[in-house]
Amino acid sequence: TTGGAPASGGAGTASGSKEIYYSTKNSTEPVHVAMANGVVNAATMLGYQGKVTVAEADAAKQNDQLNNLVQNIQPAALVVNPYDSDSVADVLGRAKQANIPVAVIDNKANNAQVDVSVLFDSVKSGQIAGEKAVELLKEKNGSESGVVVNLYGEVVSQVFKERSQGFEQVIKRYPNIQLVSVLGAPQADKATSALNNVIADLKSSGKKVDVVNTPTDTATLGVIESLKTNGMWHKVGQPDHVAVISHDGLGDILHQVKDGYIDAEVVIDVFGVGGIATEVLKAYPMDGKPVPTSGTFTPQGKYLNTQVTFTKGDSGPTIMLDPVLVTASNADNPLIWGNA
Amino acid sequence: MSQPLLRVTNVSKIFGATRALSGANLDIAAGEIHSLLGRNGAGKSTLVNIIAGVYPQTEGDVVFDGHDLRKLDIFARQKLGIRLVPQHENSFPDLTVAENIFAGDLPKKNGLVDWSTINEVAAQELAAYGVDADPRGMVRDLSSIDARKLNIIRSMHSGARLIILDEPTTALTTREREELFAFVRDLKAMGTAFIFISHYLGEVLDLSDSISVLRDGLMYPVEDRASATQEHLGELVAGGQVELTRRRAERPDPSDVLVQIRGLRSAGVEDVDLGIRRGEVLGIIGFPGSGAREFCRALFGADRVTSGTVHLEGRLVRLSSPRQALREGIAYISFDRHREGIMPLMDVNENIGISSHAGALRRAWGFLDLKRQRQRSQQYRDELKIKCNTIFDPMDSLSGGNQQKVLVSRLLSTQPSLLILDEPTVGIDILSREEIISKVLELTRTGMSALYLTNDYEELLRVADRLVFFDEGRVASVVDNDDLTIEQLTQIRDSNKEAASA
Amino acid sequence: MTAVSSGRKILDFSMNNAVWILLILAIGIMGLFRPSFFSVGILSNILVQATVLGLLAIAISMVILLGDINLSTVGTAGFSALTGVIAMKAGLPVPLAILVIVIMGSLIGLVNGLIVTKLRANALITTLAMNMVLQGALLAITGGSSLSNLPDSFKFVSQGRIAGFPALPLVLIVVFFLFHIIWTRTEFGRDLFAVGGNPRAAYIAGIKVDRVKIGAYVISGLLSGLAGWLLAGYMGAVTSSFGTTYEMQVIAAAVIGGVSLTGGRGSILGVLAGTLLLTVIQVGLAILGIQQTLITLAGGLMIFAAVLIDALRNLYGARRSS
Amino acid sequence: MTAVSSGRKILDFSMNNAVWILLILAIGIMGLFRPSFFSVGILSNILVQATVLGLLAIAISMVILLGDINLSTVGTAGFSALTGVIAMKAGLPVPLAILVIVIMGSLIGLVNGLIVTKLRANALITTLAMNMVLQGALLAITGGSSLSNLPDSFKFVSQGRIAGFPALPLVLIVVFFLFHIIWTRTEFGRDLFAVGGNPRAAYIAGIKVDRVKIGAYVISGLLSGLAGWLLAGYMGAVTSSFGTTYEMQVIAAAVIGGVSLTGGRGSILGVLAGTLLLTVIQVGLAILGIQQTLITLAGGLMIFAAVLIDALRNLYGARRSS
């Protein structure tokens, strides 16, 4: 088998493996299932076999799995979605020593240098949602005022944290908007209960919710039920409509956007993040070339992002993928993972 | 006579490597009281457990009232009227007294449990059997004697036709035994049959219509019931002559006081002053609640001492815990073997050694001297003739009596100056009893003193140098045992009681 | 004299009703910080949110009373709800789909019960493994996505109103009343306590120990299935992380409610108090707007406090009776 | 005759060593599907990954032997590691920081022990609440982010090699050997088993029951702290969800390894076998590249199978002796 001795020169991989591994942080959310498919499909397109290991939302487990991959399996390339940005640094260093090309996607890796990082700009997602919320308030109430509920997610998730942060940054600019911030994600029942409580709480002071934002679609499923039970589930445009803004791009939620119940969905390029990372690995390090830190890259596969830009980040060359705001008009775009 | 009520034919039982029964035979008619005698581990409990359906026999037949019991489980046998009263752990501490009596067969009205009937009937039955307990109170709060009686009431109330009493009288007072026998006779008169297991030959002769002896897994019916005597039964049980151990004539030196107790108080003990002489066996007598047992427990640190001093060899001893007491040279065997004695999961070797961990078996760095432990266990096994395959047999595979011998070994091996024995021969066969007693007496000759608490006055009078009578938490009187008789003893005990209440 | 004895009486009373007093205290404190806590809306929300937890708490209590434990209640709820929803999506009428859920829950309970009684396996580890299997199966079948768009008739009890009042708390009340009767007045209920208190004595007393145990497991599964249905209806979906918010709370509710983990001791009223206490803490923390990173800690400290107070209560009880 | 008895002997042997045989079977099966499983690399990885689980499994076993349970081992590991790392970042030298971790673990154990013995609180619920508090505190202090950039000297044992062989398994071997000695040959160890088997009898036999119990909890905390240090070193960070994968596995490893949940029975060799079995299953599933949504299910089924086989082994043992 592979002796573990790194090949000299650094072109290509030591093992000659035809496998590209994707280490995902969890398999419970559809987003991550789709993201894994992005890697697997790109690998297949490039003539490799795409394989997936799942860390089941545990940093130590992901470490174990990555160690196995780096030390024993030695795949042609490794795409990693760190469950915990800080705890993968050591093992990624070992991958570098073993000359395995590595891309980090979705969540960044701190204190590590990798061949490429392909990331979502989650703060920007939140900001886009925030701006949409302000716009909706203005349409409804004639000014930037009203009550906005942000159901934030469990704080261990960096993405949820940044989405909330971006959202609240925007909302807090407007003194006449009342922001209610409450833990209500990612579980649907948590969202239902949290929103029920907020609605009851507001009601006792004679107020009503105007906009609800959640950081993820599973929570939005719970929001829908809460609005239904409270008799607040109406179509866009009806007088008692409560605006809902969500993130991710789950099929069921896209349907609600199309049907005119949910106002907007901030969609991230889920297929693109893994696909583009895999394509970049193939085009540069697997071909013996360093990844540039400027210029553009045009992926062969079809993704929401048709062209991306290299920048220089803390962990080396970085590509930031832009989120896309989806409303009723563009909700059936087949490149949105939830429509696949 | 037609068919007997119960017929046991050629029943054998093998537990792993142990042959507990080989070909037992037994016939019992309705209204008959049949007693089973035998040494510890002879197979008595095994036989009755097989009859009741607790576990199956290896071979042989049991027929009850024309039904082949082989095909019936414990529930079906209970429906036929077979009821087993095992000796221990048979109540529900967190259920009420009334519910305990009816558990398994609760009266119902409209499909729901009929609590008012349960409480009423329970109150009647408790009164009928002389148990002074609130039917709505928890069994947890009952005295252990009352809890035991409750067990018996439970099997008697439901129209049983054969009641099996496995050592029901251990640790009962004479009066309580009489009460128990009275209702056994009442039920017998109504046609209920009994199997009665006991190691007390006197009461067996007193109560039973017929007797069998189990020895080495074999069964010997006592042919000539009418002319049987205690001596005769004792020989049958032991398989030879039993020599009764007696105290030597010469008494310990009254001026050589080993333990001096002054003003001792604890729960149930009020101001006890007492001197224990070196090499003396001091018998302790008192009704439940008189403070006799409580005194023994306080002296061992098992109950908290609230005031008073104890000097041993002139040295003030601290009685903060059993561990401290053992360290000071005071050892205690509890009357409650299962809760306060055996370690069921550990082997015989460890059960013997456990109280010496901080003493003779201790080596540097908290290590134990395992080799020494094995040697000592082996020695006690041989001396006290503990019946087990090896000293590495788990404790819960030993019969009750042999477990008791292990506990005696445990405490003797701490080489105490003062040994407190609380019902040490409960459930022990006559031969083993003499073995234990003579071991204790032998040690008193080397300077150890013993407190001996038992309801078996015959035994007490054989071993004690002096007797201490307790009443209302105090020492009522101290009497030299100069060939006292049981009658004299009970007379002193009862006159103390009267003097106190006068 | 009278002052002393009435002081003692008050202490006695508070110790015996510690959980209820804690509950009232908790509500009072929450209300102090946020008066809206006393609004009908929030109080009825608490009852609504207590329902699923309450059913699961009775489900686990059925087994804790035996002296065993059932760690698979949440997994059972999720997997049963899933099968029912799949059957419904495949065309089964709603009432039958609900029946499927409840039957599936009971079947899982039956399997647990058989393993524990017939193979004499340890309950804790068996149900722990069963929970992993069920949650794993949920994940495998949903493929990580959610089943949503459930019909209104399926959600009626979870979201509907009867005379303007939410229907869910009615379920809570009916089920608690029913189980109060079962625990105190039926033969099965009393046998349950007897078996939990002393299985050997129960056996000798002619109680079919294995049958009672299996029955308790089946009912535990049935209630878990019921809770699964209600939760699915409440959040309008079966998700792959179904019910995980309840995992720790279920045991806590039962034990804080005074169901003894050694078996044979417990009351339905206690379980209700434990359930309500935990729900009030949850809802309160959410409404008070505690800083996000502190929520877990605050919740943990509250449960910890409840555990300590419960321990003091028991210690006090033991002191008094000895 | 001889055929029958030698068949019986083989059966006896396999039943008594069920976990070891399962372990060998698991390794064999994994190797069949993927021959690389037998490489020195993977086998040494298994040992590396078994170390943290192994230490936590002994930690929980110390308390399970008492008949109690300690559900706070993972929380203790995380919180202790956090305090040490914070102290280190504040300037404390590495060896002292490691000491801080171990002392903090022991202190948490002490608190658990005192609550359980002096307040007579139920261990399961106490340690469950303690775990919530510790994990909540970890989250509150880290604010949801991680502490990384740990110095190499801190990580030496976790990541370093001695004579080309990873250092971590050495810790595993040393600790297991040490605890084998403690359990079988020391006064404390034997007292532990006695207290677990019959606490009241142990008291009367002169054992300081409370002290032994508290000692067991303290050692349990100490080992958890040690595991926390090693895990922090292994991952190179203290994260806010530190160690949560181990949560279920810790109990499973101990119980599959034959430590009786009713107390008083267990062996270190069994715990080792349970630990290795679970690790092999984990590593194997990862290496086999099982479809991601099936992994939880597959893991659950494997543990379930181990539980069933263990139950059959015990049942067989009981049959033999009666």
Ligand SMILES: Nc1ncnc2c1ncn2[C@@H]1O[C@H](COP(=O)(O)OP(=O)(O)OP(=O)(O)O)[C@@H](O)[C@H]1O
């Ligand atoms: N479950 C068991 N496993 C192994 N051996 C057993 C078991 N139960 C009883 N024995 C053995 O069977 C034999 C008969 O025991 P049994 O309990 O019937 O004696 P016994 O006559 O009741 O004694 P005792 O007078 O002490 O109560 C003993 O050697 C005992 O050790």
Ligand SMILES: Nc1ncnc2c1ncn2[C@@H]1O[C@H](COP(=O)(O)OP(=O)(O)OP(=O)(O)O)[C@@H](O)[C@H]1O
């Ligand atoms: N079915 C069984 N399985 C395992 N152990 C048993 C079984 N039956 C009895 N034993 C054990 O064998 C020993 C003897 O049992 P037995 O029923 O004879 O007790 P006993 O004679 O009533 O004890 P005691 O005399 O102390 O009351 C006891 O330690 C008991 O725990």
Ligand SMILES: [Mg+2]
């Ligand atoms: Mg017996």
Ligand SMILES: [Mg+2]
């Ligand atoms: Mg006996």
